[in-house]
Amino acid sequence: MMYTKEELFQAISTVIDPEVGFNLVEMGLIYDASSDDEGNVKVVMTLSTKACPLHQMILQWVKEAVEKLPNIKEVDIEVVWEPEWNITMADDNVKKALGA
Amino acid sequence: MFKISQDFAPPFKLIAPFFIIGSIFYFLSSLYLFSFDAEVLSFSSAKILAFVHLFLLGCVMMIIFGAMAQLVPVVLEVGHFAVELFYAIWPLLLIGTILMVCGFLYSPALLPFGGTIVLISMMIFASEIFLTISKVKKLTVVMSSILISNTFLFFGVIFGLLMALSYAGTISINISALLSAHIGSVLGGYIVITIMGLSVVLIPMFTLSHSFSLKPLKIAITLMSTAVILLILSSFFTIDFLAYVAYILAIISMLTYLYLIYVIYKTRPRKENDIYAISLMYAYISMIVSLSMGALYFILHKEEILLASMWLFFFGFLAFLITGHMYKIIPFLVWFERFSPLVGKQKVPMLVDMVPPKSSQAQFVFCAVGVILVTVAILMKNNTFLDAGASFLFIGTLAFVRNIFYMINFK
Numbered sequence: 034m035m036y037t038k039e040e041l042f043q044a045i046s047t048v049i050d051p052e053v054g055f056n057l058v059e060m061g062l063i064y065d066a067s068s069d070d071e072g073n074v075k076v077v078m079t080l081s082t083k084a085c086p087l088h089q090m091i092l093q094w095v096k097e098a099v100e101k102l103p104n105i106k107e108v109d110i111e112v113v114w115e116p117e118w119n120i121t122m123a124d125d126n127v128k129k130a131l132g133a
Numbered sequence: 134m135f136k137i138s139q140d141f142a143p144p145f146k147l148i149a150p151f152f153i154i155g156s157i158f159y160f161l162s163s164l165y166l167f168s169f170d171a172e173v174l175s176f177s178s179a180k181i182l183a184f185v186h187l188f189l190l191g192c193v194m195m196i197i198f199g200a201m202a203q204l205v206p207v208v209l210e211v212g213h214f215a216v217e218l219f220y221a222i223w224p225l226l227l228i229g230t231i232l233m234v235c236g237f238l239y240s241p242a243l244l245p246f247g248g249t250i251v252l253i254s255m256m257i258f259a260s261e262i263f264l265t266i267s268k269v270k271k272l273t274v275v276m277s278s279i280l281i282s283n284t285f286l287f288f289g290v291i292f293g294l295l296m297a298l299s300y301a302g303t304i305s306i307n308i309s310a311l312l313s314a315h316i317g318s319v320l321g322g323y324i325v326i327t328i329m330g331l332s333v334v335l336i337p338m339f340t341l342s343h344s345f346s347l348k349p350l351k352i353a354i355t356l357m358s359t360a361v362i363l364l365i366l367s368s369f370f371t372i373d374f375l376a377y378v379a380y381i382l383a384i385i386s387m388l389t390y391l392y393l394i395y396v397i398y399k400t401r402p403r404k405e406n407d408i409y410a411i412s413l414m415y416a417y418i419s420m421i422v423s424l425s426m427g428a429l430y431f432i433l434h435k436e437e438i439l440l441a442s443m444w445l446f447f448f449g450f451l452a453f454l455i456t457g458h459m460y461k462i463i464p465f466l467v468w469f470e471r472f473s474p475l476v477g478k479q480k481v482p483m484l485v486d487m488v489p490p491k492s493s494q495a496q497f498v499f500c501a502v503g504v505i506l507v508t509v510a511i512l513m514k515n516n517t518f519l520d521a522g523a524s525f526l527f528i529g530t531l532a533f534v535r536n537i538f539y540m541i542n543f544k
Contacts, residue, residue, distance in 0.1 A: 047477075051468060052339070053403070054483045082338045084207050086465065090473055097477055119343045120402035131341070132404030 036102060041066035041074065044102050048094045051087075053131070057095065061122030064113065066099075072106035074099050079118045088112075143202050143216045145470045149541055150223045151199020152463060156537040158191030158230070159452065160530040166507065166523035171516045174440055183237035188447055189319075190230040190251060196455050197327060198222055198258055200462060205265055208275055208334055214264035218257050225254035233297070241301045248297030255290045259283045274347050278330025278354050285322025285361055289315055310368050313376060317364035321357055321383055328454065329353055329390050336394070339409060339461055340401035349393040356386035380431070387424055391417065407485070408493040412457025415501055419449025441511040448526075449504045456496070456533055460488050463540040471544070487543045492536050499529030 045066065046058040057063055057078070065077040076095060080088060096108045120128060165184050175181065202219045206212055232247025262283045269276055292315040298304045299311075333350055337343065360382035367375035394417060406414075426442035464487035472481040506522030509515070 049483075051472075051481070051484050052465070053341075054485070081341055084334050084338055086203075086207050087469070087473075090469075090476075094476055117343060120341060128402070131402055 035070055035072055035104065036068045036074070038066050040102070041068065041076070041099060044098050045076070045095055047098050048091070050081075050091070055123075055127050055130070057091070059124040059127050061124070061127075062118060072104045074105060074108045076108065076110045077113060078110065079113055081118055083114065143213065143219065145466045147216065147219050148199045148202050148466060151195050151202070152459065152537055153541070154223060154227055155192045155196035155199065155455075156459075156530075156534045158187060158195060159456075160527075160534050162188040162192060163503070163523060163526035163530040166526065167520065169519060171510045171519040172514045174511060174514070175436065176440065179237045183234045185447075186230065186237065187234045189324075190226065190233065193324065193447075193451050193455065195223065195226055195230075196459070197324070198226065200331075200458070201258075201262070201327075203462065203466065204331060204334070205262065205279070208279065208331070209265060209269050211265065211268040214261055214268065218261045222254050222258050225250050225257070229254055236297070236301070244297040244301045245294075245303055248294045252290050252294045255286060259287045274351050274354070275330045275334055278326050278350075281354065281358055282323045282326040282330065285318045285326065285358075288365070289318025289323060292318060310371065312368070314365040314368035317361045317379070321364070322361040324451070325387070326354055326357055329357070332454075333393065333397070335458065335461075336397055336413070340397065340403045342397045342401045345393070345396050345400060349389050349396075353386045353390040353393070356382045356389065360386060380427075384424055384428060387420065391421065408460050408488060408497060409457045412453045412460070412497060415497070416450050416453035416457065419445045419453065419504065423450060437512055437514060441508050444511055445504070445508055448507070452500070452504075456500070459537065460493060460540075463537065464488055464543070467540060467543055482543075487540055489536055489539045492532050492539065496529050496532035496536060499525045499532065501529075503529055
């Protein structure tokens with residue numbers, strides 16, 4: 034394994050949702066991330082809504098954020114809708130800031 | 134992987150004219166209020182007809198059409214059939230609106246010309262939406278709402294043109310018989326059903342609400358569609374009973390929709406009361422009061438109550454729903470075009486940074502007070518309250534125009 038899940042999450046945490054102002058990891062939108070020895074990365078994530086107009090752009094930002102790590106060969110992002118995202122998946126600081 | 138096609142967003146230069154013109158017509162509508170005499174307000178006066186078309190065509194329809202250019206690919210999950218057609222829609226709607234308002238005020242001979250141009254504009258819009266919907270494989274309830282609302286728009290505009298031709302003396306038909314069919318199709322059939330459909334996409338998106346049932350939406354749309362069809366039938370066959378059933382169904386439909394909005398509101402994780410949230414709260418409270426007054430009218434039969442009800446529906450509900458959403462939609466569009474390419478390369482603003490805080494609050498306060506004062510003026514037939522309300526709205530809508538330009542030019 035080239036990168037741990039935590040290292041990949043750390044890289045993705047640089048991506049901010051411009052509407053709510055929090056990064057995707059603390060929003061709880063990144064479900065899983067893994068890599069193999071050859072530098073192939075797989076990210077499993079969701080979005081806060083299927084109708085998100087930034088859908089493709091956010092995926093591109095996640096891809097670029099991971100590619101900033103050294104020796105990354107390919108980044109595969111899978112968007113899933115199950116389990117459906119809800120606010121309980123977000124970090125406490127997000128919930129507190131939103132008043133949830 | 135479930136993939137949504139969101140990369141069909143039209144360029145902002147295509148949408149911006151709709152929002153700029155719409156905001157200016159909002160301002161012009163408030164300016165127009167100074168010309169009214171509260172003691173002699175009547176639905177049948179040409180001045181009221183001019184005002185209604187100035188506001189509904191110039192502001193409400195203009196902004197809805199612009200918003201639809203952006204939102205249709207998001208909601209339908211396919212690209213526009215021919216998004217370039219929107220370049221033709223706003224100039225035609227603008228010219229048609231001006232001609233119709235002038236026609237009502239100065240020369241009925243202008244009405245058929247204005248009406249025809251508006252018809253062409255709306256037919257282009259409806260056709261584009263129909264052709265875009267034809268690309269969708271499976272219709273959701275929200276997609277169906279767009280299909281239904283545009284069908285009503287199609288017929289509503291034809292009824293309107295027939296009325297304009299008759300008003301100008303070109304053809305001879307019973308205008309009053311077609312009036313409720315025209316109002317029902319455009320207002321209930323198009324504007325309200327469009328709002329119902331889009332708001333269950335937009336409001337949860339901005340408030341992060343989840344896990345609510347769409348059943349109330351289906352019921353609300355079914356009831357409103359039935360109400361509009363009954364209203365059209367009552368118009369054509371002069372059956373008053375059908376019209377009363379239609380009004381009751383329409384009110385139940387709106388209450389069902391309100392219930393859904395209440396559920397979304399109660400389950401929202403995002404509890405901050407920003408300009409978007411307070412604008413929507415004002416809009417829905419106005420709608421409740423408007424519906425109550427509408428129901429009261431059927432008991433008391435006083436025209437000023439119906440006028441106040443419609444005023445609250447237009448300037449309380451529709452206007453605040455639209456202005457609230459402009460503070461979300463425009464920053465997003467500008468951000469998407471101007472700042473999204475810079476993400477990761479330099480610091481970019483958040484969407485909330487692009488809304489002028491004090492000016493947007495001023496717009497809200499002045500418009501909110503203005504709407505209440507004008508409502509009182511209509512009910513009491515008092516010109517002092519009317520002038521005071523118009524003055525507040527003059528400042529509030531001017532602030533709104535300023536805010537639109539601020540957000541569009543944000544750098």
